[in-house]
Amino acid sequence: MLSLLLSAMLAMQAMAVMEVTVPEQPVVALHGRDALLNCSFSHANPINLSDLSIFWQLTDTKRSVHSFWGGQDQLVDQAESFANRTSVFHSQLGLGNASLLLSRVAVADEGSYTCFVRVQDYGSAALLLQVAAPYSKPVVTLTPESNLRPGDNVTLTCVAYGGYPQAGVIWQDGSGRNLTDNIATSPVANEEGLFTMTSTLTVVLEPNSTYSCRLINPLLGDEGYAFVTITGQNIGFPPVALWVTIGLAVCLLVLLIALAAVCRRKIKESCEEARREAEEAKELEEGESKTAMTPLKS
Incomplete structure (x- = not known):
C-alpha cells in the first residue's frame, strides 16, 4: 500500500x-x-x-x-x-x-x-x-613495566572504549614532536557498533621521557588525553653495570682492609721500636750513674 x-x-x-x-x-x-x-x-x-x-x-x-x-x-x-x-x-x-x-x-x-x-x-x-558517541578517557600502559634499561624498546599502548565513529589518534613526546608515523591503530566494534580504539607506539627508552596519546572524535570534536612519564626511578640498572659496580665495591673494601692491616702493623712496629729505644736509653742512663758513683783508687 x-x-x-x-x-x-x-x-x-x-x-x-x-x-x-x-x-x-x-x-x-x-x-x-x-x-x-x-x-x-x-x-x-x-x-x-x-x-x-x-x-x-x-x-x-x-x-x-x-x-x-x-x-x-x-x-x-x-x-x-x-x-x-x-x-x-x-x-x-x-x-x-x-x-x-x-x-x-x-x-x-x-x-x-x-x-x-x-x-x-x-x-x-x-x-x-x-x-x-564519546569515547572513554584513554589509558596509556607500558610493556614491559619493570626491569627497564636505557636503550630498550618499549611498547606504549593507548586504549579508549565505547566511541563512534572511529577516532583519530595522535602520539607526541615531551617536546611536542609528532610520533604518529610510528604507530599502529586498530579499531574493534562491539555488537552495538561502538568502537574500542587501541593504538600502540614503540620507542627506544630514555630516562625522564614523557609520551602522550590524544584521541579526537571527528564528529564531536572532543579530545581525550593521557600521558605517561618514564623517570630514572622506573629504569633498572643494566646487569653489566651492576656487576661492575659490585666488583669495584668489593675491590675497594679489600683495599681498605689491607690498608688498615698495614697501618696497624706499622703502628705496632713503631710502638715496639719506641719502647726498645726507651729501654736502651734507660739502661744507658743507669750505666752512667753506676760509673759516677765508683770511688777512685790512689
Whole structure:
C-alpha cells in the first residue's frame, strides 16, 4: 500500500511540486539519545489533516521509517528496527511541520532519510543523519613495566572504549614532536557498533621521557588525553653495570682492609721500636750513674 502511494506521489511531482525543506548540513545525534529530523513544507491554504500524507523512509533501501495519512499514523509497513521509536508532531502538522522524532538512536540508524509530503501538491527532500558517541578517557600502559634499561624498546599502548565513529589518534613526546608515523591503530566494534580504539607506539627508552596519546572524535570534536612519564626511578640498572659496580665495591673494601692491616702493623712496629729505644736509653742512663758513683783508687 505504501509503495503504491509513494509511486503515485513521485509520478505527480512532475505536474505539481511543493517546497519541502530539510537541513543542508548532516544531523549529528548522540548514541542512545533522541534525534530530531527537521522537515517543513509550505502550503498556501489551510490544511485538513485528512488530506495530508507524510512518509519518511530510508533513501537508499526505501524502507519505511514512519507514515502518516488519513489523519493518523500508519505503521503497518514500518521497518521492524524503527518500531516504537518514531513519532511526528500531530499538533504542528497543519502548520507545515513534518519533522520526525527518532528515539534511542543507534549506530545502525546512520544514513540518508527522505521526507515526502503531499497535500494537493507533492514534494520531498533528503537529509543525512550521523551518529556519534564519546569515547572513554584513554589509558596509556607500558610493556614491559619493570626491569627497564636505557636503550630498550618499549611498547606504549593507548586504549579508549565505547566511541563512534572511529577516532583519530595522535602520539607526541615531551617536546611536542609528532610520533604518529610510528604507530599502529586498530579499531574493534562491539555488537552495538561502538568502537574500542587501541593504538600502540614503540620507542627506544630514555630516562625522564614523557609520551602522550590524544584521541579526537571527528564528529564531536572532543579530545581525550593521557600521558605517561618514564623517570630514572622506573629504569633498572643494566646487569653489566651492576656487576661492575659490585666488583669495584668489593675491590675497594679489600683495599681498605689491607690498608688498615698495614697501618696497624706499622703502628705496632713503631710502638715496639719506641719502647726498645726507651729501654736502651734507660739502661744507658743507669750505666752512667753506676760509673759516677765508683770511688777512685790512689
